[in-house]
């Protein structure tokens with residue numbers, strides 16, 4: 001499990017750092033705010049359900065935003081975000097568990113911990129309403145030896161076990177996939193909230209067709225699953241495109257953070273995307 005040949009160097013480095021990060025001291029016990037309820041509230045208000053991401057920087061960002069994370073999250077909620085995602089990865093994304101705790105204390109919407117959790121103990125670092133589990137990095141199938149050896153930066157923990165461990169702590173696990181095979185793995189493991197990442201973590205290229213190609217299979221398999229389109233959504237037209245392809249919600253970071261501009265208005269950026277289906281204002285194009 002050591003070859004990293006098919007991963008972008010930045011991702012190999014992210015995973016190396018993740019493997020070194022310690023777990024927490026005891027099991028966290030979360031009284032989670034429901035994501036499906038928050039998405040339904042947004043729909044009822046005529047807002048596109050957007051999970052807005054506090055992402056100070058990233059390997060593909062145009063810069064770094066040093067704003068207070070709490071002010072950013074409050075601006076996102078003011079702009080209509082249904083939930084907040086917080087990068088807690090410190091080395092490559094400028095995040096921290098402390099920022100997440102401050103944000104969760106300040107807002108009343110569900111908060112996702114966005115990190116590269118590889119082991120159960122790493123769940124116990126901070127309370128959040130949702131916890132990200134990335135299939136590519138946590139699941140090795142016995143029948144999938146060739147892929148396992150190629151992507152060897154995975155953990156030894158199995159997805160089903162991590163989903164159970166997340167539920168045991170009160171988290172709602174958001175299980176991230178990138179292709180149909182990973183979708184099958186997620187569904188077999190019992191995932192109820194599935195994110196399809198348009199960003200290929202091998203090449204860091206973004207293609208909105210990824211969601212379009214995976215989404216119908218998720219819907220065919222289950223009406224119950226909450227389906228989230230992740231990454232690469234920049235414009236109101238992109239929002240409509242993902243919604244037409246079946247997204248119950250969108251996870252949006254870069255277009256809201258607008259890393260290239262220090263004083264870009266995060267509330268306005270959020271509102272423009274949240275109102276994308278509002279015909280009264282032309283859907284903001």
Ligand SMILES: O=C(O)c1ccccc1NCC(=O)[C@H](O)[C@H](O)COP(=O)(O)O
Pocket residue numbers: 010011014053055058059060061197199201204230231232233251252253254255
């Ligand atoms: O965003 C990156 O540069 C990145 C690089 C390497 C691994 C993961 C990365 N992003 C994680 C994410 O999933 C995104 O932060 C999230 O989906 C929002 O994407 P976007 O709207 O494109 O910022």
